[in-house]
Amino acid sequence: MISHLDHIVLTVSDLARAVDFYETVLKMDVLTLEEGRSGVRFGNQHIHFQVLGEELRNHAMEGAGDVCLVTEWSMDEVLDHLAACNVNLLEGPVSRVGTLGPMQSVYFNDPDNHLIEVSVYEQSDTV
Structure with missing residues (x-):
């Protein structure tokens, strides 16, 4: 029935x-x-x-989101960039299993305390 995700909505205090x-x-x-x-x-x-309070149909609160984002950057590039942006990591890198297989993930909060996971899929030796 469902083919893909179009968008998600996060509730924030400061747009x-x-x-x-x-x-x-x-x-x-x-x-x-x-x-x-x-x-x-x-x-x-x-x-x-x-x-x-902007969207009366949506009762989500600030910080209620938990999003996993996949990058094509290496984990070292991700860590360097997050450090340069002064992002405080909560966890990681840690091994996880995503939709497409094994990956490495780091976790941090956005300014509204939504949990953000940035993941790098492990390279497969098979073609």
Whole structure:
């Protein structure tokens, strides 16, 4: 029935701060959505941001999100970039199993305490 994920929505306290974090730390492209809303794009996916109470159908609170993002960067590049951005790691690198197999992950919080996992899939020796 479902073919893919289009977007997720994260509830934030400060829209400009959230956009800046995802653009700077996670290198995502900024989106301007309808009615002055904002979000970010990476690949074919989006993250939309809402300020608490803005969307009456969504009862999510700030910090309720838990997102795993996959990168093509090496884990060393990820760690160097996060250190340069003064991101405090909560855990990692640690071994995990993702949708496509084994990966290495690091965990940290965004400014609204959403848990962000950045993962690098391990290279396969098979073709």
